[in-house]
Amino acid sequence: MPTPVPHGDIDYGELARLGLTPHDIIDFSANSNPFGPHPAVLAAIRAAVTAPVLRHYPDRDCLALRQAIAAAEAIDPALILPTNGANELIQLVALAFIKPGSRHLILSPTFGEYARAVQVMGGQVLPYFASPPDYQHDVEQIAALIRRYRPETIWLCNPNNPTGQYLSLATLNELRALAQTEALWVVDESYQYFSAFEESLGRHWVATGGETNLVVLRSLTKEHGLAGLRLGFAIAAPERIERLRVAQPAWSVNSLAQVAGVTALQPAVRAEQRRNITQLLAHAADLWRDLADAGFKLLPTTTSYALIQTGQAALTRQKLLQHRLLVRDGTSFGLPEYVRIAAQRPEQNRRLVAAMKEMEVGSKKWSNS
Numbered sequence: 001m002p003t004p005v006p007h008g009d010i011d012y013g014e015l016a017r018l019g020l021t022p023h024d025i026i027d028f029s030a031n032s033n034p035f036g037p038h039p040a041v042l043a044a045i046r047a048a049v050t051a052p053v054l055r056h057y058p059d060r061d062c063l064a065l066r067q068a069i070a071a072a073e074a075i076d077p078a079l080i081l082p083t084n085g086a087n088e089l090i091q092l093v094a095l096a097f098i099k100p101g102s103r104h105l106i107l108s109p110t111f112g113e114y115a116r117a118v119q120v121m122g123g124q125v126l127p128y129f130a131s132p133p134d135y136q137h138d139v140e141q142i143a144a145l146i147r148r149y150r151p152e153t154i155w156l157c158n159p160n161n162p163t164g165q166y167l168s169l170a171t172l173n174e175l176r177a178l179a180q181t182e183a184l185w186v187v188d189e190s191y192q193y194f195s196a197f198e199e200s201l202g203r204h205w206v207a208t209g210g211e212t213n214l215v216v217l218r219s220l221t222k223e224h225g226l227a228g229l230r231l232g233f234a235i236a237a238p239e240r241i242e243r244l245r246v247a248q249p250a251w252s253v254n255s256l257a258q259v260a261g262v263t264a265l266q267p268a269v270r271a272e273q274r275r276n277i278t279q280l281l282a283h284a285a286d287l288w289r290d291l292a293d294a295g296f297k298l299l300p301t302t303t304s305y306a307l308i309q310t311g312q313a314a315l316t317r318q319k320l321l322q323h324r325l326l327v328r329d330g331t332s333f334g335l336p337e338y339v340r341i342a343a344q345r346p347e348q349n350r351r352l353v354a355a356m357k358e359m360e361v362g363s364k365k366w367s368n369s
Helices: 012-017 039-048 051-055 063-073 085-097 113-120 139-147 169-179 203-207 240-247 254-265 265-291 313-322 346-359
Strands: 080-083 103-106 153-157 182-186 214-219 232-236 306-308 338-341
Touching: 039 214, 039 254, 051 169, 051 182, 051 338, 063 080, 080 085, 080 240, 085 103, 085 182, 085 214, 085 232, 103 113, 103 139, 113 153, 169 203, 232 240, 240 265, 254 265, 265 306, 265 346, 313 338, 313 346
Parallel strands: 103 153, 153 182, 182 214
Antiparallel strands: 080 232, 214 232, 306 338
């Protein structure tokens, strides 16, 4: 049986043992909008915290939320299924489409929940791990693996977590053509708006071709700083959506998450959050430059998060946490020499750079301590 996947973000038990609270640290470990929810979203949540609202079960069909997503994505509501975060959707895909003994290709290094979901359902994960030094995907190599093993599903995070690599729509179409497969493509676009590129493979394939062998995973919690509420959605052909809906527990998306999602998707709110993300990408570029100037190796990224080589990721995380700075240990991605850092506000980024310089992270002296 697969074991639970380690994640970034706050370990509340660990902080309690250290005598800290979440408010005492700066969290560079979670890929989420550091500007937080829009004030209109917070106001909508507060207004919804009433006895009449909370006394009733949530709308199990998420009608208002589906319509808001459909308007924002310019697609038919029949192609959408709201979920309790993108992680629930990963589990639903496995429940709906994976059979014991079947073979599945996961483009790694990447988010560990894909492999765990496949293995829980008795599926076999095919061996693939992008090559160093940059761990960038090789399209021709992937296509050759697909043609050789004929997997039933192909899992791709785009932009990828943790590398930040983005495969363009043209590259993905090239991969599809080379692969020559009828496999189900599972494309996780949770970090789409944390990249300088905003092409949506899902919206393109579904809207232009009516593709049936595609499920796109999207997140609303990361872009809008709503991780505590858990909110995501699928984009897929109606028959795929129906199979996912059957696998989904009733009332999966709570009432407050639905209210938050509807408000977050209003045009004015989205426009302001996009401006915040644009600022975040600029802050990230400054952070990458400062770390590189300090002598650290960063892997190429298109996003507001990046992998930084420090020699011993677990030790780096431990040392930085003593400075009340939390980064993501890359060991669970199969990258034990790297930490993943998600850029924050400029003053917080400067504090991280100063701490890493002070600790001589990545130096031979420090790594062997």
